[in-house]
Amino acid sequence: MNRGALYYLMIPLLLFLCLLQSTAVARLKIAGVKPDLVLLMVVIGALVYGARPGVLWAFVAGIGMDLFSGGPFGASSLALIASALVAGLGHRPFSRFNIFVPLAAIALGTLAYAGVYLTVLAIFEVIGAPVLWVPIGDAIRDIVLPVTLYNMAIMLLLLPILNRLPESQDL
Amino acid sequence: MRSTERRARNFSDLGVRIVLLTLAAILLMTLQISGNLRPAQNLITQLVAPAQLSATGITSSVTRFFAFLGRIRTLEQEYVALEARAKQLEAEIETLREVEKENEQLRALLNFAQTRPRLELRGAQIVARVIGEESTNFSDTILIDLGAVHGIRVGMPVVTDQGLVGRISEVTENNAKVLLLTDPSSSASALLAESRLNGIVRGSTGNKLIMDFIPQGPTFNLGETVLSSGLGGKFPKGLTIGVIESIESQPNAVFQTAIVRSAVDFGSLELVMVITNFEPSEVLPEFLLQPAGEETTPEAQEISPEATP
Numbered sequence: 001m002n003r004g005a006l007y008y009l010m011i012p013l014l015l016f017l018c019l020l021q022s023t024a025v026a027r028l029k030i031a032g033v034k035p036d037l038v039l040l041m042v043v044i045g046a047l048v049y050g051a052r053p054g055v056l057w058a059f060v061a062g063i064g065m066d067l068f069s070g071g072p073f074g075a076s077s078l079a080l081i082a083s084a085l086v087a088g089l090g091h092r093p094f095s096r097f098n099i100f101v102p103l104a105a106i107a108l109g110t111l112a113y114a115g116v117y118l119t120v121l122a123i124f125e126v127i128g129a130p131v132l133w134v135p136i137g138d139a140i141r142d143i144v145l146p147v148t149l150y151n152m153a154i155m156l157l158l159l160p161i162l163n164r165l166p167e168s169q170d171l
Numbered sequence: 172m173r174s175t176e177r178r179a180r181n182f183s184d185l186g187v188r189i190v191l192l193t194l195a196a197i198l199l200m201t202l203q204i205s206g207n208l209r210p211a212q213n214l215i216t217q218l219v220a221p222a223q224l225s226a227t228g229i230t231s232s233v234t235r236f237f238a239f240l241g242r243i244r245t246l247e248q249e250y251v252a253l254e255a256r257a258k259q260l261e262a263e264i265e266t267l268r269e270v271e272k273e274n275e276q277l278r279a280l281l282n283f284a285q286t287r288p289r290l291e292l293r294g295a296q297i298v299a300r301v302i303g304e305e306s307t308n309f310s311d312t313i314l315i316d317l318g319a320v321h322g323i324r325v326g327m328p329v330v331t332d333q334g335l336v337g338r339i340s341e342v343t344e345n346n347a348k349v350l351l352l353t354d355p356s357s358s359a360s361a362l363l364a365e366s367r368l369n370g371i372v373r374g375s376t377g378n379k380l381i382m383d384f385i386p387q388g389p390t391f392n393l394g395e396t397v398l399s400s401g402l403g404g405k406f407p408k409g410l411t412i413g414v415i416e417s418i419e420s421q422p423n424a425v426f427q428t429a430i431v432r433s434a435v436d437f438g439s440l441e442l443v444m445v446i447t448n449f450e451p452s453e454v455l456p457e458f459l460l461q462p463a464g465e466e467t468t469p470e471a472q473e474i475s476p477e478a479t480p
Contacts, residue, residue: 023226026304027234032378033308052185059192068303070312074199129204132310133356142376143308
């Protein structure tokens with residue numbers, strides 16, 4: 001089966017994006033938020049190849065993210081796994097020139113990521129081992145919604161590239 | 172293999188993967204809480220730091236180049252304006268020299284103890300390079316190229332020549348993470364330079380600095396400088412935090428609130444200084460100091476000196 005170059009490049013690409021996410025991406029802040037390039041790549045991977053390889057890429061990418069984060073180690077992995085699962089739902093309907101599925105996948109993927117990440121922070125607080133304190137309501141208004149829009153905008157820009165990828169593949 | 176069988180196999184395989192990877196993530200969190208993840212973190216950060224430093228360097232160069240291109244048209248106008256400004260500043264410097272002499276004499280006469288620690292701190296600052304920034308949107312941290320082997324410890328204040336940046340939140344052998352003042356978990360006891368009113372400056376999710384718990388009644392002005400007060404022992408006294416940008420005062424509220432414009436440009440941090448001879452005396456994590464309008468546990472109020480400015 002011809003899986004395409006992207007399949008084999010996913011892990012090095014994700015690790016490179018983790019490095020970019022903690023360096024160059026900080027310069028792309030708009031209204032205090034930056035795009036989640038790693039999340040975008042995981043969602044694209046899950047859309048093209050399905051949730052099965054997607055969750056594995058999400059786990060590896062999450063480890064890379066948490067190396068450069070002040071949050072709990074493993075939290076990004078869990079959050080990205082949730083995003084990959086959500087995006088994986090769009091694997092079958094995903095097709096060339098379909099704008100709705102990638103946009104919906106990144107929007108729901110971002111919400112799933114934020115939901116799981118904030119839940120992990122809340123659990124850490126409840127069990128008395130807090131790492132960070134983030135006010136949930138403010139975080140949704142000031143971070144989650146703007147980032148969702150930002151990620152959707154980038155996905156929109158990536159659509160021409162996405163349309164050049166092979167059709168969704170069953171692995 | 173029939174399509175339905177294949178789908179069932181894929182589905183069960185996905186389930187197994189999710190369970191295993193979730194357990195692995197939970198294991199990592201448990202190891203982090205117990206501190207057993209530190210050796211692995213040390214090793215990985217040591218391996219990754221050079222690449223991160225290079226990426227940060229390249230990013231800075233590219234950003235500076237584009238910023239320069241964008242500014243070429245305005246450079247000439249700026250030059251003329253700067254020449255005029257230089258002449259004005261020369262006159263001001265003369266005045267300031269006189270003030271400085273007078274200040275030195277007064278200091279020697281009064282032996283003003285509170286001005287001395289700041290001078291002593293100067294010899295204990297270590298300059299560190301910022302090699303990375305927070306990867307998620309949920310917290311504000313930076314990674315610096317100094318760690319435990321350089322004498323960096325958790326809680327040490329981090330500053331720039333512009334003012335207070337934050338404090339060390341996590342240390343590995345050769346690197347350290349700095350929790351920025353703009354993070355919602357951060358807070359610092361603060362003092363208004365002119366009106367001498369106390370309060371607490373905290374970060375927020377919108378990257379704003381908010382000064383809370385300012386006593387109702389006394390007035391203060393926009394543009395007033397906000398300094399660290401030293402109360403609570405988390406930061407040394409007298410570090411510049413920013414200036415008052417707007418005031419939010421409600422007639423029935425117990426405290427006044429103000430938005431503070433940070434003195435530090437958090438978006439372009441390259442070099443920071445770590446104050447190594449300051450021993451923070453903190454009992455509770457910062458996030459227990461909750462913002463006004465939300466419930467604060469009585470225990471937190473009792474134990475934390477900063478919760479009652």
